[in-house]
Amino acid sequence: MSRTVTANIIRFIGLLLFQTLILNQVELHGVVNPYIYPLFILLLPFETPKWALLFLGFAMGISIDFFTNTPGLHAAASVLIAYLRPVVLRLNKPISGYESFHQPNIGSLGFNWFVFYAGVCITIHHFALFFLESYSFSYFFYTLTKVVASTIMSLIIVIIYQYLFYSKR
Amino acid sequence: MRNLFLFIFKYHAFLLFLVLEIVSFGLIVRHNHFQRASFINSSQAFVGYLYNEANEWKEYIDLKQVNDSLMSENARLMAEMEAAKSVLERDVQDGKFVFGNDTTVIDTLAKVTAVATPSVIDTTNTNDTNIANKGEQIIADSIFHFIGAKVINNSTNRANNFLTINKGSRHGVAREMGIIGQNGVVGVVKDVSENFATIISLLHRSMRVSAKIKRNNFVGSLRWEGTRPDRAVLNDIPKHVHVEKGDTILTSGYSSFFPQNVLIGVVIDEPRSDQGSNFYKIDIALSTNFNSIQYVYVVDYIRKEEKKELEEKTQNE
Numbered sequence: 001m002s003r004t005v006t007a008n009i010i011r012f013i014g015l016l017l018f019q020t021l022i023l024n025q026v027e028l029h030g031v032v033n034p035y036i037y038p039l040f041i042l043l044l045p046f047e048t049p050k051w052a053l054l055f056l057g058f059a060m061g062i063s064i065d066f067f068t069n070t071p072g073l074h075a076a077a078s079v080l081i082a083y084l085r086p087v088v089l090r091l092n093k094p095i096s097g098y099e100s101f102h103q104p105n106i107g108s109l110g111f112n113w114f115v116f117y118a119g120v121c122i123t124i125h126h127f128a129l130f131f132l133e134s135y136s137f138s139y140f141f142y143t144l145t146k147v148v149a150s151t152i153m154s155l156i157i158v159i160i161y162q163y164l165f166y167s168k169r
Numbered sequence: 170m171r172n173l174f175l176f177i178f179k180y181h182a183f184l185l186f187l188v189l190e191i192v193s194f195g196l197i198v199r200h201n202h203f204q205r206a207s208f209i210n211s212s213q214a215f216v217g218y219l220y221n222e223a224n225e226w227k228e229y230i231d232l233k234q235v236n237d238s239l240m241s242e243n244a245r246l247m248a249e250m251e252a253a254k255s256v257l258e259r260d261v262q263d264g265k266f267v268f269g270n271d272t273t274v275i276d277t278l279a280k281v282t283a284v285a286t287p288s289v290i291d292t293t294n295t296n297d298t299n300i301a302n303k304g305e306q307i308i309a310d311s312i313f314h315f316i317g318a319k320v321i322n323n324s325t326n327r328a329n330n331f332l333t334i335n336k337g338s339r340h341g342v343a344r345e346m347g348i349i350g351q352n353g354v355v356g357v358v359k360d361v362s363e364n365f366a367t368i369i370s371l372l373h374r375s376m377r378v379s380a381k382i383k384r385n386n387f388v389g390s391l392r393w394e395g396t397r398p399d400r401a402v403l404n405d406i407p408k409h410v411h412v413e414k415g416d417t418i419l420t421s422g423y424s425s426f427f428p429q430n431v432l433i434g435v436v437i438d439e440p441r442s443d444q445g446s447n448f449y450k451i452d453i454a455l456s457t458n459f460n461s462i463q464y465v466y467v468v469d470y471i472r473k474e475e476k477k478e479l480e481e482k483t484q485n486e
Contacts, residue, residue, distance in 0.1 A: 021223040027460060030326045030398065050182035058189045065196075067220075068324070069210050069331040069359075069367055072196025079193060083186040132197060134328045135374075139395055143328075 004045060012060065015040050020067035023157075031146045034153040037064055037074075038125045039161065041082050042118055043105060046098060050086065057082025070133070077129040081121050088120050106162040118158050119151075126151045210360045210367045211322060211333045217365035220333055224321040235463050242351045313428050316340055316467040321365075325398035325459045330370040332356060334465060337364040347426035347468040353456040354378060354433050355465050357426050366467075372398055372459055379424045380433050383417040385410060391418070391433060391453065398459050401434065403451040410449070412440045418453055425473040432456050 019037045028034075041057050048056075061075030068074065089104070092113060106114040126147045134143045177184065211220060228235075318340075322333035336342050338361045348355040348368050356368040356376070369376055372393050380391040380403055389405040403418060416436040422429030434456045440449040470476075 017219075021219065024324065025223075025227075025322075027326060030396065033326055051185050054182065054185050054189055058193075061193070066213060066216050067211055067322075068327075070197075070327075070329070071200045071210075072193040076190055076193035076197065079186065079189045083182070130328075134395070135197075139328075142396055 008040075008044065011043065012040055012056075016060070016063050016067075019064060024068065028153070031142075031149045032153050033130075033146065033150045034157055035074075035122075035126065035129065035150070036154050036157050036161065038078055038081055038122060039118075039158050041078060041085060042121055043103075046089070046102065046104060050083075053082040053085060054079060073129065073132055076132055077125050080128050081125045084124060085121065088117060092117050092120075106159070114162065115155070115159070119155055122154050122158070123147070123151050126154065211331070212337065212360045212362040212365040212367045214362055214364065217321070217333060217335075217337075217362060220322040221335060221365075224319075231463065234461070238351060239464070312471045314341075314469040314471065316342060316469060318342075318366075318465055318467055320462050320465060323370075323459070323462060325370075325372055328395055329374055330372040330398075330459075331359070332368040332370055332462070332465075334366050334368060334467070335364070336467060337362050337366050339363050341469060342366045342467050343469075345426065345473075346470070347424075348465050349427065349431050349468060350457050350462055350465045352432065352458065354420060354427060354431055355457055355459075355462065358467065368465075370459065371401065371455065371457070378427070378433065379421040380418050381421040382406070382410070382412060382436075383419050384413075388421045388423065389448075389451075399455055400437070401453045401455055403436075403453055404448060406440070406449045406451060408442055408447055408449055412436060412449065412451060414439060425470050425476050427468060428470075 015037045019035065023034060023036065037060055040060050041053065044053060044056065057078040058075050061078035062072075064074040064078075065071050089098075094109065094113065102108050104114075104117065130143050130146045130150070131137070137143075211217065316336055318334040318336040320332050321335050322331075324330045324332075332348075332355070334342075334348075342358060342361050344358055344361055346358045348357065354371055356370045356373070358366050359369045360367045371378065374393060374395050376393060378391040379388060381388045382403075387406055387410045389403045391401050391403050393401050406412065414436055418433045418435065420427040420429060420431040420433060434453040436451055437454040438452040440451045442449055
């Protein structure tokens with residue numbers, strides 16, 4: 001239990017710093033802005049209570065907001081996926097159901113399961129984030145391009161991250 | 170009462186979700202008011218410290234490029250200074266130069282406007298040191314002061330972009346001061362902490378800069394369109410005005426953020442004219458390269474408060 005808590009605290013700080021000090025500094029292309037910090041919410045254990053998910057999602061989002069001068073923006077988007085995470089997990093339930101030893105990662109539930117889970121959550125997150133950021137629908141197609149391009153990039157980075165830290169043991 | 174508790178217990182996740190989203194949206198809406206101060210910003214001491222640390226190692230990589238650009242800026246300033254000196258010298262010799270003349274002294278020296286108390290320079294005493302002393306006095310009395318700062322965080326690819334600089338209230342930086350770089354306008358100070366400040370970039374959708382066409386001094390309003398970091402649009406120029414591709418766009422000096430005649434960019438395309446509108450939309454290539462910006466100057470306009478007070482008084486009448 002305490003090991004899980006420690007691991008998640010380290011992941012929180014690690015993802016926060018990686019996102020703000022490294023990923024945000026890399027100018028790939030105007031429409032490619034990957035955000036991988038939602039991975040913190042995605043990787044929380046199955047038994048995390050809903051209220052804790054929401055609070056942790058808010059904490060992660062508002063921490064990013066401090067770095068990017070966007071009060072409320074990342075908080076709103078990550079509270080949204082923290083709320084929808086249980087729904088996506090239910091939709092994506094393996095035929096035999098979740099076992100007590102399962103963890104929501106690639107090593108435990110496989111590539112296909114994880115890509116669907118992370119793909120849906122990151123798409124929702126990026127959609128909310130970029131449309132809230134543009135604060136209007138007047139640049140609809142430009143923003144939509146941003147959502148699609150950034151989601152693909154974020155997903156690739158998230159999968160690389162998973163293979164680095166959760167190779168099958 | 171019991172039912173209420175049951176209700177709250179049953180839907181606690183949804184209610185908590187609503188509360189947190191309302192808080193977030195509240196912050197977003199508040200923040201979208203231009204120039205409203207917010208506690209959540211990267212000038213906060215801890216965040217500023219982290220950005221500063223992360224910037225240290227990046228510095229080494231860019232060192233050569235930074236040196237080159239500072240060198241070329243020095244060369245340009247030296248040339249401007251020599252030109253200014255020779256004009257000053259000539260005018261002094263002709264005996265027609267008067268300090269305190271409130272018009273700009275020399276075109277190239279537009280940033281340093283002389284406002285010293287009226288005193289005719291003695292024409293019999295026109296050696297170099299005198300001019301140098303007078304030059305220092307011009308700087309001391311000038312209504313614009315500049316604070317050099319280093320950019321420690323920057324973005325260009327978001328819908329609203331910000332910069333963080335390593336100078337704060339301790340160094341005299343305050344809210345609503347303008348920021349100019351080597352190649353022109355950069356932004357306006359939004360929040361200030363002791364050692365850091367956050368800047369609203371020109372690449373921010375609610376940013377407006379009062380700009381004029383150098384050729385004919387017509388003034389319009391410049392704004393960013395929200396997509397390309399090297400382009401902006403100049404609005405409010407009437408259609409009878411002659412605008413050409415390649416025209417230089419400068420600050421008008423009407424706002425108290427920037428001095429007059431600071432470079433913004435050049436006209437990149439034939440002006441667009443919509444049917445039914447009396448005004449052009451003019452595409453501008455920005456002179457500042459926001460992707461590689463390293464050093465900036467904070468513009469401290471000494472008479473800002475006085476100007477603001479007077480303008481408010483007039484408006485309220």
